[in-house]
Amino acid sequence: MRKFFLIALILGCGTPAFAAAPDGKGLFCTDQTIADETADIDLVIGAKFIAFWFDQGRASTTKWQRRNDEIILRSSPTGSNYVTSSDEIGWISTTHTKDGTREETYNIDRKTLVAKGINPRRTQEFACEVMPEKKQYKQKLATTREALQDRYDERLKANQF
Numbered sequence: 344m345r346k347f348f349l350i351a352l353i354l355g356c357g358t359p360a361f362a363a364a365p366d367g368k369g370l371f372c373t374d375q376t377i378a379d380e381t382a383d384i385d386l387v388i389g390a391k392f393i394a395f396w397f398d399q400g401r402a403s404t405t406k407w408q409r410r411n412d413e414i415i416l417r418s419s420p421t422g423s424n425y426v427t428s429s430d431e432i433g434w435i436s437t438t439h440t441k442d443g444t445r446e447e448t449y450n451i452d453r454k455t456l457v458a459k460g461i462n463p464r465r466t467q468e469f470a471c472e473v474m475p476e477k478k479q480y481k482q483k484l485a486t487t488r489e490a491l492q493d494r495y496d497e498r499l500k501a502n503q504f
Contacts (some may be wrong), residue, residue, distance in 0.1 A: 358423035365397035365432055370451065371487075372458050372469035381411070385496055388414060388491050393450070393460065393469055394484055396477070402422055402434050402449070405484060407491055412499065414485055414492040430454070 377391040394405040408417050425434040433450040446493035447462040456471040474480035 356392050365402075365427065366400070367398060367477075369394060369457065369474035369477070370456070371480070371483045372471035374467050376468075384495055385409060388495070390465075390467065393458070394474075394480070395458070395471075396422075396480060397425065397432075400423070402432070402436075404436050404447075404449070405423040407488060409495065412495070414488050414495060416488055427453075435447040451481075469478055472484055 350415075350446050353468060354419065372393045372395070374391050374393075377386060379387065379391075381387060392407055396403045396405070402425045403419050403422035405418040407414055407415055419436060419438070423434040423436045424434050427433075431450050431452055433448070436447045438445045438447065445463060447460055449458060449460050451458045451471065454472070458469040458471050460467045474483060477489050
């Protein structure tokens with residue numbers, strides 16, 4: 344009976360730490376300093392939102408961007424290895440562009456869910472929410488893309504061409 348109690352205690356204590364592991368979960372993040380109503384729709388599309396999916400020790404980053412008059416999702420194809428501590432998760436994401444290689448550093452506070460992104464052009468802080476399932480994560484990405492597309496299309500209505 345004593346062995347059973349010890350095994351149950353060990354398994355019970357290990358469960359919360361295992362449940363907090365990032366793999367198999369996502370984050371949807373919003374930069375609170377960029378107003379939804381701003382006149383610069385490209386700023387809202389390209390910088391207000393960011394999302395991360397964690398799987399097999401790698402973090403994949405997804406951003407929204409405008410390709411001509413269409414809003415698309417741009418995701419890192421392989422993701423980047425992340426490192427965790429009890430306080431944060433961090434990684435460096437490398438993007439290959441026509442102008443060369445650009446690195447972005449990400450750190451997420453595990454308690455507050457504030458993500459900090461640093462790249463050569465800017466430093467941003469995002470408030471994040473956990474997406475515990477892939478289906479929920481993908482739905483949030485699609486819904487956000489559709490809302491951005493609707494907003495962009497509304498701006499196009501005033502054009503003659």
